[in-house]
Amino acid sequence: MKTHYKIVLLGTLLIALSGCNTESPNLPVGYTLPPMPDATENSKTIAGIDSNTNGVRDDVEIYIYSNYSKPEEQKALMQYANAKQLLLANVKTKEDVVVYSDAIDSAIQCEMKVFNNSIRSLKELDSQTINTTSRVSQEHHIEKLMSKVVLEMNFKANPCE
């Protein structure tokens, strides 16, 4: 019985050390998550709140680190969230779609590489990201614009940033 307790204690210690953060066991060393933003304030604009200005909305960033533990998965989804944020916040015309396509293309390539060709995590992330009427409307606007241009996709040997 004593041995059992030791194993549990050791396990807990190892998990704590590998997490290296008291807020979440999934966070890498030295990484601090932003605080969860006020829901009303965060929903007022399409861009929402990005208090640490890393290009990813705070609530989306918290979602990623809370739900994915592997560093390469976290990085891939942060890359996608960043590219998605660029599209949502900036695209107004067909020309904008062309400008921001490369980032989203690379992010999708990276995600598929990391998640073994599954895009389920991207679908889930999209549903977290496109979560207000104005964001849904902007996403629909982007889709309309995207359907009016024929876009060549660049493939990179290392799409992950």
Add this chain to the structure above:
Amino acid sequence: MRIATTIYSLILATSLFAQETKVFHINGILTSYTEAKANLVQINSILGTTYKDQNLTYVLAYNQTDGAISDILDVYNQKVAEYRRGNPMATDLQIVIFVSNITAALLHLPSTALTPAEVQTLEIDSIKKNIGGSVYTDADSEHIRTTIETNTTVGNNIFVVAHSQGTMYANIVYDKLMEDNKTATDKIKMLSVADVAAYMPNGDWLSSFLDPVIAGVKLFFSVADYNLFEANNTGHSLIDTYLKEGTTLLETFIVKSHTLLDSFTKDTQNGIIKFTFYEMAGENGYSKQDLPLIKAANGSLMWATNAMNYSTKKNDAIYTFNLLKNSDTNKTFTLDWMFIDVNATQGRIECGNVIKEINIARMATNHYGQAILTKSANGYDCTIDGTTARTPTLMPNASGF
């Protein structure tokens, strides 16, 4: 230095002889742009960036989702357009009956995400739009057509991989391209995956017996037949069903893609005899007799009236024989032709690397010719004999034809 020169030569040779093939993807309904782009990434990971003498680049022609209602209204109207194509004399009543069949199909399909009331609304909208002789054309496809035309004009090949409803878009685009008469059929090939269209104009399709969406559509409409059964692989998704690793569906996708891409390879193109005619008699274009009578490999005779661009318009007519395949070695193909009572024809015959100009004067006597194309391990060789009168015994008497 020598190595550098060799590498430079190789690069030069590659750049000189490589062809550009654009792989277009057109997605189905209710597909986000992220999913559509992911489809393209997966197609790229399967087909790669080069195939034989072709550089493959990948293009997304995104078919937007307007939500279930609007997307399915598109399907209504595309199916009506397809029906009109096969039944050009269809009456309004027949159109109404056809549309009501679509309604019945939708109500039986699994997970259409629409209520019966919404489906009824769609039925009414489609009837309003499609009766009275109007023909549905989808403006969404116009930029795809112009992009393809721009590419084929500069000599690029187009390989369209369409999925689900995208197969109907692909057909609309192809039909418009052919109406415009600017794109040669040998520069564009299509592979329709989970094909819900009723016809395949130029290429191949891949539909699974265990695809529930096709099964539902097939209950009510004419769609391409299933051409593959694979146990334990059900679904309609491009990535998760048709391009799923380790499946026969994926293997078949690869084989069909490569077969279609093979038709673009220069190797194959060297193995053809190609007739091109121009400056035909008369301002109103060709008559049947402006084109040659050709003796085919099986000994049958035919007028080259299904030549590319052959029409009542004054234009170049191109007639191509794909005689030898890449896999053929040490084979010889002989082609005989004759012009009968031609008013006046100018043109050329290309065979391997040999080009023979033809210039038949007005009211000339009959004109005979023969091309012998050989493929050996060293490549193609061709001789053309056909300046004037070959021995007419090679061809039957024209009066008996």
